[in-house]
Amino acid sequence: MNSALIDVCCLVSAVMFINGLQGMTRPRTAVRGNLTAAVGMLLAVIATMLHREVIGWSSILAGIALGSGIGVFLALRVQMTAMPQLVALYNGLGGAASVLVGGAYLAGREHAASVLAGNSLADVMAATGASGLIGGITFSGSLVAYGKLEELKFMRDFSAPWQKPANLVLGVTALGLCLLMILQPQHAGVWFWLMSLVSLVLGVLLVVSIGGADMPVVIALLNSYSGIAASATGFVLNNSLLIIAGSLVGASGVILTKIMCEAMNRSLWAVLFGTLQSAGRSTTRDDIYSSVKSTSAEEVAMLLEAAQRVLIVPGYGMAVAQAQHAVRALTNILLSKGIEVEFGIHPVAGRMPGHMNVLLAEADIPYERLKEMDEVNATMDHVDVAIVLGANDVVNPLARTDPHSPIAGMPIIDVDRARTVINIKRSLSPGFAGIANPLFALDHSLMLFADGRKAIVDIVKALQEG
């Protein structure tokens, strides 16, 4: 196939990627947007297979068949609650592919000279190094994130004092090896694989000590890395489609990272390298929790019967308890009684950006009912009953009142301003930040100690009987 024609195909698929992302700005056009991007990818793959350098198709087709099989199998089997893990896993594979392509390029450099037509050696080496370095960090970091999201035991809460210096040493070593690739292109292969190895270790160390509630930031950041790695590969191969697609993804990841950091009032630096000091020095938990009142599903049902406006604030606990379908049943019965129901979604609720929205959408709750934090806070004074389902830190009033708290200044959903607050939780154990939540002890606050799903099911039952 004529190389100009291939270039045109690549241009068309770049346009389709951009159009596809544009479609995703609205729920109604999002499915089509995703499809547009997918077709763009298919076009690019076909055009690349017709490249004059591609001689045999057998291994390509075998690879595509195998990869598609695995991809579709995982995609169709995954539960919506496990979505963050799957995204992390896919992300890692994309990063690994960047490393492999960089390595393959070096291995076949003499034969594949036309691929790099016109590129000078130094910048190609730098780009290859970047794709190996970023790709390696993305790969191992994503796998660790996957393990942490799956709650594999050996991944939990690892941190060591030597981590920061070790990260620094590893980072400098990797950059040094990258420099060696540029200075000694004849041995580039050796330096490249050494550097990839170093970056794998670096990826593990960077992510392994990051806690659960910071996961949305890490996932978004790794997503961005996978895009940047793809872009770097584009510089290696002199392929503008890789650069365009990669930078679109890189930009999207950076923006999401920024949104997540703002929602926690923490800098990216603090998330990656800082630790949350667990507080509780001034007041002990026992003091705070001495006046906690517990309640029953029947009592909650009575409160709801009398309410006009109900706000539900879901958190990671809802995902763990798989409570989203029970929540749908509760919403239905409340609506049938003429009670207004809304959902207040904190940007970092759950383990990835938009996690709660996907779960509630899975349970057929119309997205119009899902409100952002600012929106629900504006009308909080008119809420009769606020149900906090498996959320903790994102509703902790200490963020507003205690300037020494680790979560000081984090924007929260002000459920304490609602007339009555129901907290559905299994125990009084603290959230990720490790601090007590005075919300639970407020006069108009009630605790319903139960598994999230069972609690909601019981409330629904009580409402049906009542």
Place this chain on the structure above:
Amino acid sequence: MDVLFQLAQAVNGISSLESTEAIRALTETTGQPAAGGAERLVLLITVFVLAVYVGAEIIARIPPTLHTPLMSGSNAISGITVLGAILAAGSDSGGLATVLGFLGVVLATVNVVGGFVVTDRMLAMFKSKR
């Protein structure tokens, strides 16, 4: 524009490291008059910077409700590395490169196909409501 110009200057500095021999060799193998390495690189960097801007403009408009599908969808797009892997797997460049290319095709395809399918699954749930 000033920034771009400075960027180009810096890039020029880097590429002066490279030997003219390398360029000549490349031009000869490809049989076409290659644009100078530096110009080519500046062009690619231009593409990169512009695409970052376009991406940032679009993504800032995506509502929080769709952030998870956006991530998995853009994730699928980042599997574009599959093109590089296809070139490596399909070109007759001998043992190691082909093997690495094949592995790259497998991993990147899992990312691409799985990413698009799972995004579609999620988005279908958002669409079914009125």
